[in-house]
Amino acid sequence: MVKIHDVRKSYNGVEVLKGVDLNVDRGEVTCLIGPSGSGKSTLLRCINHLEKHDSGELRVDNELVGYEMRNGRLYELTDKRVCENRSRIGMVFQRFNLFQHLTVLENVTVGQRKVLGKNRDDATFKARELLARVGLKDKESSYPSQLSGGQQQRVAIARALAMDPKLMLFDEPTSALDPELVGEVLEVMKDLARSGMTMIVVTHEMGFAREVANSVYFLDGGVIEEYGDPRVILITPSSERLKNFLSKVL
Amino acid sequence: MTANGDATVKVVPVRHYGRWVGVAVVGLFLAMVVHSLFFKVASARIVCHVISGVKVCQHAMVYRYQWNIVGQYFFTSEILHGLLRTIFLTVVAMVIGIVLGVTIAVMRMSPNRVLSSIAWTYTWFFRGTPVLVQLLFWSFIGAVYPHLTLGVPFTHVTFVHFNVNTSLTLMEACAIGLGLNEGAYMSEIARAGLISVDEGQIEAATSLGMTRRQTLRLVTIPQAMRVIIPPTGNEVISMLKTTSLVSVVGVIDLLGAATNIYSENFEIVPLLIVASLWYLLVTTVLSTGQFYLERRFARGALRTPPPTPIQRLRTDLAGVASKFRTRRGIEVSA
Numbered sequence: 001m002v003k004i005h006d007v008r009k010s011y012n013g014v015e016v017l018k019g020v021d022l023n024v025d026r027g028e029v030t031c032l033i034g035p036s037g038s039g040k041s042t043l044l045r046c047i048n049h050l051e052k053h054d055s056g057e058l059r060v061d062n063e064l065v066g067y068e069m070r071n072g073r074l075y076e077l078t079d080k081r082v083c084e085n086r087s088r089i090g091m092v093f094q095r096f097n098l099f100q101h102l103t104v105l106e107n108v109t110v111g112q113r114k115v116l117g118k119n120r121d122d123a124t125f126k127a128r129e130l131l132a133r134v135g136l137k138d139k140e141s142s143y144p145s146q147l148s149g150g151q152q153q154r155v156a157i158a159r160a161l162a163m164d165p166k167l168m169l170f171d172e173p174t175s176a177l178d179p180e181l182v183g184e185v186l187e188v189m190k191d192l193a194r195s196g197m198t199m200i201v202v203t204h205e206m207g208f209a210r211e212v213a214n215s216v217y218f219l220d221g222g223v224i225e226e227y228g229d230p231r232v233i234l235i236t237p238s239s240e241r242l243k244n245f246l247s248k249v250l
Numbered sequence: 251m252t253a254n255g256d257a258t259v260k261v262v263p264v265r266h267y268g269r270w271v272g273v274a275v276v277g278l279f280l281a282m283v284v285h286s287l288f289f290k291v292a293s294a295r296i297v298c299h300v301i302s303g304v305k306v307c308q309h310a311m312v313y314r315y316q317w318n319i320v321g322q323y324f325f326t327s328e329i330l331h332g333l334l335r336t337i338f339l340t341v342v343a344m345v346i347g348i349v350l351g352v353t354i355a356v357m358r359m360s361p362n363r364v365l366s367s368i369a370w371t372y373t374w375f376f377r378g379t380p381v382l383v384q385l386l387f388w389s390f391i392g393a394v395y396p397h398l399t400l401g402v403p404f405t406h407v408t409f410v411h412f413n414v415n416t417s418l419t420l421m422e423a424c425a426i427g428l429g430l431n432e433g434a435y436m437s438e439i440a441r442a443g444l445i446s447v448d449e450g451q452i453e454a455a456t457s458l459g460m461t462r463r464q465t466l467r468l469v470t471i472p473q474a475m476r477v478i479i480p481p482t483g484n485e486v487i488s489m490l491k492t493t494s495l496v497s498v499v500g501v502i503d504l505l506g507a508a509t510n511i512y513s514e515n516f517e518i519v520p521l522l523i524v525a526s527l528w529y530l531l532v533t534t535v536l537s538t539g540q541f542y543l544e545r546r547f548a549r550g551a552l553r554t555p556p557p558t559p560i561q562r563l564r565t566d567l568a569g570v571a572s573k574f575r576t577r578r579g580i581e582v583s584a
Contacts, residue, residue: 048457050453050456050457079461079462080461083456083459083460083461084459085459086456086457086458086459087458087459088459089457090457091454091457093450093453093454095450097448097450097451097453097454098454099451099454099455099469099473100451100473100550100551101472101473101547101549101550101551102550103550110458110468111458111459111460114460114464114468115458115459115460115464143549143550144550145550145551156454159458160457160458163458163459
């Protein structure tokens with residue numbers, strides 16, 4: 001589903017990703033862990049082309065992200081094509097980023113209507129179904145500012161799911177939440193994983209990684225230090241750095 | 251409950267003696283203003299009456315501000331026509347200004363250097379020269395460009411052609427001139443609004459697959475409106491009065507009409523009052539409109555929207571009424 005080979009990215013001469021390889025199969029849940037500044041979020045943002053990678057190969061569903069190969073040359077995709085591709089990749093942010101001027105229902109329908117071109121009734125029907133799934137059926141006419149962080153994040157997940165994504169990206173979805181609200185968001189994510197959604201999750205929730213992830217990648221200083229089955233590498237890490245990192249977060 | 255079973259203990263509020271003195275001083279000045287505005291005073295004119303065979307002469311009592319003359323001219327057609335011209339100029343200039351302002355603000359924020367430099371230069375030029383100069387220039391536009399032709403320079407390709415002197419009225423030229431000037435100021439207001447929207451909102455819209463244009467229209471501009479509206483209201487009200495400059499080039503607006511009348515009858519102050527009262531009236535209507543517009547665009551930003559003036563009046567009155575109804579005091583538990 002996602003194939004990443006030797007991807008590099010620098011900001012103002014500072015290399016944040018120094019040749020990253022990563023593979024995610026359809027239906028798999030992959031967690032990216034690592035200290036802050038290790039490049040986890042940048043990698044995630046490269047996958048839906050919110051950031052342009054400088055070099056390397058990045059494919060989603062066997063198609064290059066942001067480029068097209070024709071006659072042995074790479075052509076940059078037009079904005080329209082990039083947007084089309086992006087609409088099928090859901091993204092959930094650390095700070096929720098719900099549209100503040102729209103109600104919960106409008107947040108979940110706006111993408112369906114304006115990007116996918118669905119009519120109001122179909123979009124509303126789907127939105128209600130998804131809001132019920134994340135347990136917020138009765139909040140559809142609230143504004144984001146009237147909801148708790150956990151509720152906002154669940155709406156954000158519903159908003160992303162409304163686009164029928166083939167892949168979901170989560171950028172530290174529980175880091176901005178009060179501790180007692182983390183559970184409700186993780187519960188929704190676990191449910192999503194069980195339903196067979198392909199997910200890449202940047203997280204500090206080691207419990208979630210161990211329980212749900214098929215594989216865990218540990219990033220440090222812009223490279224993958226170690227990866228593998230969470231039940232193996234989180235319990236008996238082989239690299240010194242991962243051992244060190246785990247001793248701090250667990 | 252206190253020991254003797256009394257549920258409440260009397261509370262003595264803090265007495266603000268300084269404030270009372272302040273109120274008395276302000277009240278005195280207010281009384282003087284009201285007196286000078288609305289009570290008749292003796293004028294230099296002497297009127298004589300014959301009362302039971304005796305001729306009595308005294309100074310005539312008149313209103314200092316001659317309210318009778320104000321009333322006499324308030325609804326004359328000359329004034330009302332001037333008012334309509336003022337409103338027309340304000341509306342057209344502001345529409346041009348707002349559309350242009352948003353366009354220039356978006357251009358200014360474009361990653362393309364050419365677009366952003368053009369936007370910057372526009373703002374620099376139109377803010378940097380006096381609006382009166384610009385207005386004079388636009389009123390003489392027919393002398394500079396007798397025929398306006400849109401086409402490709404140095405070739406014979408033309409798209410549009412029209413005669414400026416015959417098809418552009420002086421008033422339209424003024425409206426365009428004021429609008430172009432306003433565009434420069436509005437662009438900075440619009441830009442402030444656009445950069446006030448959280449980057450995360452734009453990222454979220456982008457990740458849903460919205461194009462730049464959709465993001466701007468559906469996410470950024472609606473949220474920027476909250477920041478844009480108050481200064482824009484300011485600009486509209488300021489424009490209402492800036493339009494009085496057009497009398498310099500010979501368009502008879504509200505103030506121009508008042509000037510025309512008093513140059514004939516020399517009732518200068520009453521006619522200035524007529525014009526001012528109309529300006530105040532329109533400003534009041536505009537401010538009210540602004541309040542409701544702000545409320546509309548505050549949706550989602552505040553947990554509870556601010557009360558309308560009518561709602562506020564109702565709660566204020568209810569508060570005053572309850573003060574009289576209930577005894578002051580708080581419950582104290584022993």
